[in-house]
Structures are given as C-alpha cells and as structure tokens.
Amino acid sequence: MNRVQGLWDTSVGKKAVMAVTGLIMLAYLITHVLANLTVFQGPAKINAYSAFLHGTGGALWVARLVLIAALVLHVVAAAQFTARRRAARPVAYAAGREPQVSTFASRTIRWGGVLILIFIVYHLLHFTLGTVHPSFVEGDPYHNVAAGFGNPLVVVFYELALAALGLHLYHGIWSSGRSLGVSPPSPHPLKRQLAAVLSVLIWAGFAVIPIAVSAGALR
Amino acid sequence: MNLTLHVWRQPGPGAPGRMVRYQAADISPEMSFLEMLDVVNERLMETGEAPIAFDHDCREGICGSCSLMINGVAHGPELGTASCQLHMRSFRDGQEIHVEPWRARAFPVVKDLVVNRSALDRIIAVGGYASAPTGSAPDGNATLIPKDAVETAMDAAQCIGCGACVAACPNGSASLFTAAKITHLGLLPQGQPERGRRARRMVEQMDIEGFGQCSLYGECQEACPKEISIDTITRMNRDYLRALTAPDRAAAAESD
Ligand code: HEM
Ligand code: FES
Numbered sequence: 185m186n187r188v189q190g191l192w193d194t195s196v197g198k199k200a201v202m203a204v205t206g207l208i209m210l211a212y213l214i215t216h217v218l219a220n221l222t223v224f225q226g227p228a229k230i231n232a233y234s235a236f237l238h239g240t241g242g243a244l245w246v247a248r249l250v251l252i253a254a255l256v257l258h259v260v261a262a263a264q265f266t267a268r269r270r271a272a273r274p275v276a277y278a279a280g281r282e283p284q285v286s287t288f289a290s291r292t293i294r295w296g297g298v299l300i301l302i303f304i305v306y307h308l309l310h311f312t313l314g315t316v317h318p319s320f321v322e323g324d325p326y327h328n329v330a331a332g333f334g335n336p337l338v339v340v341f342y343e344l345a346l347a348a349l350g351l352h353l354y355h356g357i358w359s360s361g362r363s364l365g366v367s368p369p370s371p372h373p374l375k376r377q378l379a380a381v382l383s384v385l386i387w388a389g390f391a392v393i394p395i396a397v398s399a400g401a402l403r
Numbered sequence: 404m405n406l407t408l409h410v411w412r413q414p415g416p417g418a419p420g421r422m423v424r425y426q427a428a429d430i431s432p433e434m435s436f437l438e439m440l441d442v443v444n445e446r447l448m449e450t451g452e453a454p455i456a457f458d459h460d461c462r463e464g465i466c467g468s469c470s471l472m473i474n475g476v477a478h479g480p481e482l483g484t485a486s487c488q489l490h491m492r493s494f495r496d497g498q499e500i501h502v503e504p505w506r507a508r509a510f511p512v513v514k515d516l517v518v519n520r521s522a523l524d525r526i527i528a529v530g531g532y533a534s535a536p537t538g539s540a541p542d543g544n545a546t547l548i549p550k551d552a553v554e555t556a557m558d559a560a561q562c563i564g565c566g567a568c569v570a571a572c573p574n575g576s577a578s579l580f581t582a583a584k585i586t587h588l589g590l591l592p593q594g595q596p597e598r599g600r601r602a603r604r605m606v607e608q609m610d611i612e613g614f615g616q617c618s619l620y621g622e623c624q625e626a627c628p629k630e631i632s633i634d635t636i637t638r639m640n641r642d643y644l645r646a647l648t649a650p651d652r653a654a655a656a657e658s659d
Contacts, residue, residue: 194607195610196640273615277475279422279474282476284625285624286622290619363640364640365637365641369555369637373632373633373634
C-alpha cells in the first residue's frame, strides 16, 4: 500500500482525510461568521466586504474549489464509514446497547451531517445564486439578508441546520486532533474546552442573524 | 436474591438464536456474575436442559476470557471490572438482567454467549511483537527507560484482549485494542525497530477483519475492564500517519 492509498484505503487514513477536510471547512466557517456579523454595522461594511471578495477574481474561485473538494471528500468518507460501521455489526443487541459516555453530538453526527449538506445546497440557492430568494439583488448582501428571512419556515430551517452544525463542530473540533494524532495525552480524554468554546461561538454567531432579522433588528 | 435472566441461546455457529427467560432464585449477593450463571447451569442440568455456554478461565480479571454484554453494557455496570469480577450485589433483588454475547461481524458466535475472538489474535500476529535477540537475558539496567514512558506503556500493556471495546463501540471498532498494543510497544526502546511497520500492518489488519472505524465516541474506554485510555488511539493514529509521511520508515514498511 503506497502513501496516497494509505490515506484512503485504511480507516485511520480516511479518518485523517475527514479531519483535514473538516478543519479546512472550519477555517472557512470562522471567516464566514466574522464577515456575517458585520451585517450589524450596517450595509456599507458587509457590502464592501462582498465587493472585495468578488474583486479578487481568481482567488475567490480557488477558495471555492478547495472548499468543494473538501466537502466532497468529507461526505464521501462519511458515506463509506457509515457503510463500514453497518457491516461491522450485522446482528444488533437484542436488548440494545446502553450508551455510557458518548455525547449527543457524536451520536447525531451522521444525520446532522446530512442536514448540513441539504442546508449547504439550499443556502447557496438562497444567498449566492438567489434562485430561492424572494427579492435577490446581486452585490447587495445586506438587502438579501434583511429580506431573506421573511418566511418563518426559512428561519426555522436555518436554525435547525445551525444547531446541527454546532453539534457537529462540538464533536469534530475535538475529535479531529485525535484523528490526526496531535492531541496531547489527557487525564480526562473526553474533556474538550477548546471545542466547546469554538463551537458555541460559531453557532451563536450564525444563529443570531436570522433571529435578529425576524425580530426586525435589520431592515 | 431472586432475578429474572434473559439469556441469548444459540446451539451453534450460524444457527438461529433467541433470548430465553430463566429464573435465578436464591442467589447470594456475594456471588460473582459467573458463579450466578454456574448455579443457573447446575439447575438446568438437573432438569436435563443444556447448560448456558459462556467463556471463562481465570475468574480473576486477568485472562480476558469472560465476555458478557449485561443489560446493554459490556462487562456490566461496574467500571474497570470484567464480568468475572462483577458481583451480584451490583444488582437489585428482583431485577431483570439481559445477557448477550459480544456482537460484531469479526466475532462470530460459537455457542450461546461464546464468540470467536481470533480476529484479535490475527491483529497481534501481524505486528504486536518486538524483535528481540534470543540468548542470555540482557542486564536489567542496560536499557534505561524514562519513568513516565514506562508507566504509560504499562497502562496500555494491561489490555487483556477481552474485546469489550469492540462490543461497546457503536461502530464495532477494535481501535482501543489495537492502539493499546501499538502504544505499549511504541513507547519502549525495544519496540522502536518495527514501530512504523507495526502501526501500518495492525491498522490494515483491523480493517481486513471487518471491524468498524473509530468515531471517538469514548464508549470503549468506559467499557474497558483495565480502563485503557483513548489517548492510546491518538498515539496509534500518530504512529500510522508518521509511518506514511516519514520516508525512511515508510520505505522500511514497503520493503517487506
Ligand atoms: C460545514 C461543513 C462541515 C464541517 C466544518 C465539518 C467538520 C467535521 C470535522 C472537523 C469532523 C471530525 C473529523 C474527525 O473526527 O477527525 C467531522 C466529522 C464528521 N463529519 Fe463533518 N463537517 C462538515 C460537513 C459535513 C457534512 C455535510 C457531512 C455529511 C453528510 C459530515 C459528516 C461527518 C461525519 C459522519 C463525521 C464523523 C466521521 C466519523 O467519526 O466516523 N460533515 N466533520
Ligand atoms: S475469566 Fe479471566 S478475565 Fe474474566
């Protein structure tokens, strides 16, 4: 088995790919949430940031292609791992298996991931392409956000997907260090302060916006 | 104590099995779980029924033979305790207790509660050893090892290979077992020559045997009768990934 195969053909290698692609998407999410929060500073700031991104030309597309590649690898690995775990226990416990310490976040990571994936598609149609937006204006993200959450069902869908994202990160940020073999040994290996703080901050930063719009804070 | 048991009965490999209900009356709380099963079996034999087959040997928590899923928890409710060391005082009088074999594709049921765990032996066989020259024993002080390396290696070396980690894992992963051996040998000077190759081969074998991946649920360390830490899994991943990236080690692994 050569090195590239060793990164995909064993479960440990594939999990490392999952961790790296997850962390690439995490890096993007951090810039994304910071940029989104400038919406509270009025139209000038966020529209200028949008103009800046679109002015970079090729760089924007390089970033988009990296993110698409990361997402595809991550999702394909998730699908293959789901098949592997199913095959690993063909006969279930008749009386069930009682989870002892696994977190809700870790146990919902697969279905949460599916919800996030559906959300990503909807979100691109909503704010990037404008296909499902009631009054999309190219180059005016402030207006698009302020007008994009008129339908309460859209707000509920966003909040559900963001909750799934927060849970996903609560497990993923912590587990990625272990999957990559870089986390230091710990007397309490299941503790995750950094992951807890980061995931709550990222979730809150995204989640506040649809609620603020519904509450009439942006117009 | 009087208990109601629901026990997995299966006459042989591949045969259909089912949960069967038994009354366990007049059980002393001082008995171990296996002694309780002994009593139930004696009564079954008196009535001409086949006794419940279960694995056991040392009955003192060191051989790794006993392997019971008790009420959905590998080795039952006490932390850091194998089924043989679990006492009936850990249960309530009148309680219903479900007893099942470990469930994993890599652990086929042999009979009743007995599973075949040879898959773990095959993981050891591909890399769970250190090459040592035979001959007279080396001087005890010739190879100095830092105290913390010794302690961490010995913590990992406590693995008795019972397979509770696999049984408790939602993915049926043998990562904790494999990582314990990789950690134990990889931290000691004697284990260095094969370190990279060991990680690669043992990880590959784990997959070949059909165990699941590690999702870091943490259930394995909670189930482990020796309380082995998932830190060992971090070390296994590091050794494996280093073996892929370090050219010399990777080359050494390739050449055989
Ligand atoms: C914004 C998007 C996403 C980010 C930032 C992200 C991040 C992460 C991270 C950091 C991990 C941890 C990897 C590890 O344990 O080493 C992870 C695990 C996982 N992710 Fe994602 N993810 C994203 C989207 C998705 C999507 C769309 C899916 C599925 C359709 C998904 C499914 C999974 C699964 C199943 C795992 C656990 C794999 C396992 O432990 O076996 N993720 N994710
Ligand atoms: S019988 Fe030996 S560990 Fe339980």
